[in-house]
Amino acid sequence: MPEQKKNKTLLYNIAFLVFCASLLLFLWKAPEETTARLPNDPDHEKFQRMDKKEAEKLCGECHSENGPVPLSAKHPPKYRCLFCHKQNA
Numbered sequence: 001m002p003e004q005k006k007n008k009t010l011l012y013n014i015a016f017l018v019f020c021a022s023l024l025l026f027l028w029k030a031p032e033e034t035t036a037r038l039p040n041d042p043d044h045e046k047f048q049r050m051d052k053k054e055a056e057k058l059c060g061e062c063h064s065e066n067g068p069v070p071l072s073a074k075h076p077p078k079y080r081c082l083f084c085h086k087q088n089a
């Protein structure tokens with residue numbers, strides 16, 4: 001390959017990588033900034049350091065249709081609570 005063409009290919013590859021990196025960063029950051037974290041209060045204290053999957057089994061004790069704090073009808077899909085509502089610990 002002529003030298004100039006090689007340089008262009010390299011440039012395109014770098015541009016592509018930068019594009020992928022920013023997309024990934026955007027997707028990673030977007031939900032975290034707006035979604036409420038796990039509250040820092042006695043109800044949620046024990047979940048802050050617990051394994052995520054273990055903790056999520058217990059959220060429904062309060063946050064279910066018949067619990068004291070049901071989720072609103074417009075709540076997004078609720079599989080894996082702690083991926084969206086981050087732990088503070």
Ligand code: HEC
Nearest residue numbers: 036037038039041043047055056058059061062069081085
């Ligand atoms: C013992 C009952 C109880 C359990 C168990 C519980 N919560 Fe809560 N949660 C509450 C109460 C009460 C509120 C409303 C008052 C408040 O914001 O602390 C609440 C509020 C919230 C909020 C809303 C915060 C906001 O700012 O709007 C989120 C998010 C939340 N809980 C997530 C969770 C997750 C995730 C779990 C499981 C790991 C969980 N909760 C387990 C009682 C509970």
Ligand code: HEC
Nearest residue numbers: 034035036059063070071072075076077078079080081084
């Ligand atoms: C896909 C992301 C996502 C997942 C998964 C998720 N939530 Fe939420 N949750 C939200 C958003 C967005 C809101 C809207 C208000 C906000 O920004 O906190 C919300 C709101 C809440 C609220 C406040 C009351 C309400 O309904 O608006 C509670 C309590 C709550 N979530 C608990 C939970 C629990 C418990 C689980 C797991 C069973 C869970 N969430 C899973 C994104 C999520």
